[in-house]
Amino acid sequence: MGPATAMNLGRLLTQTARRLPDAVALAWGERRWTFAELDARVDRLCAALRARGIGQGDRILTHARNGNAMFEMMWAAFKLGAVWVPTNFRLTPAEVGYLAATSRPRAMLRDRGFAEHAAAVRATGHCALVLAVEDAGPEETAYEAALAAATPPPPDHEAEVAYGDPLWFFFTSGTTGRPKAAILTHGQMGFVVTNHLADLFPGTTERDASLVVAPLSHGAGIHQLGQVARGARTVLLPTERLDVEEAWRLVEEHRVSNMFTVPTILTALVEHPAVDRYDHSSLRHVIYAGAPMYRADQKRALEKLGPCLVQYFGLGEVTGNITVLRPDQHSLADDESLPLGSCGSARTAMDIAILDAGGKRLPPGETGEICVRGPAVFAGYFENPEANEKAVRGGWFHTGDLGHLDARGFLTVTGRESDMYISGGSNVYPREVEEAILTHPGVLECAVVGLPHPRWGESGIAAVVPRPGQAVSEAEVLAHLAGRLARYKQPLRVVVWEALPKSGYGKIPKRLVQDRLRAEGIGF
Template identity: 55%
Template structure:
């Protein structure tokens, strides 16, 4: 029996449908300019036509390297309309970083913001870029897409794609290791778009307004998909970096109803004085993801913003679709003996399990690796069969995170398997220590990691950042921790730093902390 070729819906079709339904409604706000859905759609058509004229074909890869900008959105949907798989890269990456990514996905063309010539040259040296480079505007740049020739008949037609067709190469290595390209398909992203709208922002419609405060190359780009599908306008700050006062001004002026953040950004926004002075009553859903949020930071944000926080847990490989914690569950009581808050219940249409080292599913309260199954899981890693086989061992997708499920189906993340260290034969999960350390009134941030020790194998070293105007010494912090932790979990060193190193997406990078400690001449205490 011949397997039929099943057609999928090209992700770009969602923009076309919204442009037909709401042609003159506001699609994007950027500074003093308001772009309509018709203008956004026409620009995507120009990008599609330009790529096709340059020789890009359905199934090719296009690397997208640019700042958050309306033309970035046109480039993203234009590449999809041409049938290409898009590989977005964080604009904060170095040319060498982007070259490593390009060597994995082998793009035929590159779309880049002006001012990133070094990145384009590096990629061209790696892949040749046979279909060339398309330039789009940066924070101060011109309307480059509008200057492209208009599409001739058929040049901007949405490419037919089939089930399983690659749409997005979502590069992920967590906070360590070499980058891997998770394959996100058109049909998978269609499910994710619907699921985000249903689970994270119930009732999302053209009456909503979204604020993009994180790079569109990552989770914020996925968050953009339901906004486009439902016709909700997107507001893009014009500053090249995060300026909390600008964010709060835009929330008040544009009556923003939802935004996507990561815990570090949410913490910064909630603690900024403007959060207590501007009118942010329009907010209904402040979505955060990307890393666990410490209880103390979560409570600060709840006190500042009210019951609008929505947490989701996921990985790039599962496009965020593992669990959701809606506003009403944010102060859900923790089970006895659990010191971390829940990250919520399984997303609609998804299933999770906690398994031991043998792959056996554990019952409520058992701590093991978190695994997931469902339509949001990626199709594997591009050109990396070994990594794909390891990730799907036993049929589940293995997240590499450790956690437990309570009797009501709520998931609790206890840490990364790679973060766990063994000291004197005892397994120690840093998050428990970090939660208690950051609860001290002088501590703004903390990261705990295992460092080698000749007697104990590994010991806990806590790196902490003081709150503005506050201070503490090691003895005070240890006195704070002693009644709150089992003795074997107490860090052997507490080292004050002015800041913690973070990735381009706001995650604390423990690999970099370890490297900085080693390069500075750190030695294990006796």
Template identity: 35%
Template sequence: MRMIDFFDRGVRIAGDRPCLVTDTETLTYREVDAQVRAIANMLIADGFAPGAHAAVLSGNSAIAFEAVLGILRADGVWAMANHRAGLSENAYLFDLLDIDTVFVSQEVADRVAPLRAQCPRIRRFIALDGEIEGCDYALSDLAMDTGPVPQRREGRDDELAFLANTGGTTGRSKGVMLSNGNWQALVSSLVASMPMKTAPVNCVAAPMTHAAGPLALASMALGGTVVVLPRFEPGAVLEAIERHRVTYMFLPPTAIYMLLDHPGAGNFDLSSLEYVSYAGAPMALERLKQAIRVLGPVMNASFGQTESPMCVTAMPPHEHLNADGELAHPGSCGRPNLLSIVEIMDDEGNILGPGERGEIVVRGPLVMQGYYKNPEATEEVSRFGWHHTGDIGVRDEHGWFYVVDRKKDMIISGGFNVYPAEVEDALLAHPDIAQCAVIGVPHDKWGEEVIAFVEMHAGSELDEAAVCTFMRERVGPVKTPKRISVVAALPRTNAGKISRAELRKPFWEGREAAI
């Protein structure tokens, strides 16, 4: 089955049910299906080849979801792209992933010209919402052909379905190849771990360019309604839950904290909620207890990563609390899902027993096909026949897994992955900075906060505001350090390498989890 076949199931079982809902429109499955077929026929008529790669550079919107589905309907490969990333990051990603076509929205209209210049292999730029200078055409200008769309690929399990991306410890992104089979495993694991009483009503408030987007597409296989909010605003999310009787949503812990801190949180009817999934960063235990009190016994924990997406392990709501109403497995990210085999491994490839710390490794149909055009990195992460997550964990005698440290230097801030080397590369492009190191430190709201230590060139002084402006233009606001400190000399290992571990120590001392 292809990804689009799951949407087709939703059309068959829920044709007249709302599919996409925004503040201004409600579109049924039949209406969305017609628009998706029109976009696919337009792509095919324009020379979009079977298996070609296309990206949607947009914030959350109904038309952005329709463009993604149109790419899949045309038997293309959807390449996930973050419109909030820096221009240079997007340009590198589009070149890396051999992007043929890019759909763009008005909020990134200023990027079309520089992307054309930096990515000459992009064949078409298509405006999603009105005319955009530099685009080849706009969807609104076309005569939409809503007729049948030919199937142009076989739909084998090993066919590439979508491309995600993840930064590497070298600072360069890697394209993650996810197949039809990976998508089948993802949807099956989600349904098995979160059985729905009725067709879900899924509120998408987190960026659709990350986990929230695929999870929304998965809910369409059940004929679910996707309520699309343009951005995360606590009051708007609480209002949407009450108004649309939302049953399911995904949010990183940071966003959940903001919901809980909203002064009117207790004034909304949240009784429709069945599942609130959290992942992407550790959740403070006291905040988790508060979430259960405020939102209800609906919290659903999971662990995964881009290379083995979203639900390698899960702890559904009924397993969060014991008979006394206390957290039954505090700090756990759950037990392996139905289609995942998860173990703890040492550096020699030995499987470790309960209570022993090692790297979390995974096998099963959720694991990616590999890194795009990077067999060396694929081989490295697949040692001993297991996918290596880079996270240090432990399991107990009952099979509950706990993430306790991070083997890689990756920072998770507000649910977003930040790779220090990528930020360091951008800092070193500043003419006044000689050397630098970037680390993540504990933060009550974001989970981790990105900070930087820098050595300045002789005669230079730090203008922190100017450096932050410089960084936001290159890597975007999430990856821009929130604090920059000047040091005379960065700590180094015996081999002369900068030691991020030494910089992290004073911030993480006394904590059970060193992440």
């Protein structure tokens, strides 16, 4: 018997349901589930899965939009000691088939309309059991019917787990090729939930409500664990589309106090006229992560929402747990005493170092690879020793991101190692160029990438999106940059697009920008 150091993370729901049985746990459209109701449904789902031979260590693929079924399956997988394997619902059947082949799940939950995805998964030889929401086919099991027929398990039925037992396969977004399954464990995630409660949304109780505006398969799902632990209400948008008007209406109706977003979503929320039509004074912690937020966008968000912005830097492998920049560390004024342009300092019990190519620590102010260690670091990639060797070296997790620390320990991310390009022998960090372009009043969004150049090796191309009702030209953008950036950093070309390509999580992968430029024959 191992040491008594791990709690089954599914018991967070069990405990809250006992403490606050009648509090609303989940609100979705017109429907409401109390913690007692949600817990009872999760327990019945556990029984239904156990009756079909699914248990400890088995992987459960989940391909669903945000909804009660997805939320319930997450908690059921945890309680069973199984492994939750959620996908981004926007993936194609072939992409989900690849994730199934990688993770070898024994069961699958699929949302309505995703029969083709289930067929692609079954074609891999995995997932004989498919639970389908609403439109079950002949080879599938209807989700609600399975719950209704299940015999509720006895109290305290949750599987006994060890600290290192896997709980969640968190698929990385695949910016460096095909997605990899990062293994998150019960012990590690117990720490992450505690740290989120300490550093990101302190003081959260059952009097709070959290609006979900991003897929539960990734950062938003991690965020909701802390809400359930504290008995706060989780509010889902009625459809998978980001309806900004509806989002602000829900903030007012539920007195939403926190939400997890990415910068592109936060900018969309702030830019929409609905932000002025609804009462959002209840917001205390509007968390943004997943990509750096440009200073111009940050200022507009602060003007509209007040001092409630919380930034963190993290990745799936460290489960969001690298830095935090609190509301009181954000500022509208360019106050020198505040870490402007920084994504914050190390999260509680986490350690950050900037290392050079040889693994040596660099002093404050010098740019190198951002490396991290501490209890939030994952247990490795599933069955991928090569990737594990590359990621964890010399006692540090290597993020693949570049940045520098100041003397106080505040981190500034300068970009992905893979985003940097070398023009005429000098390193160019696209983030710096993008920051400068976004100070142009007519530019809403932009992305800068390096492409091969016959003379300079590589040179920059900027793709810009104008603000609604405004026009912007290549000449204007280049003139705007003339006094702001060294010549070698300025892009040689500027293209104007109606929109930038975005991933299913609202990020702007540079790879997609480069692909579109090549497809349109734009280069040097």
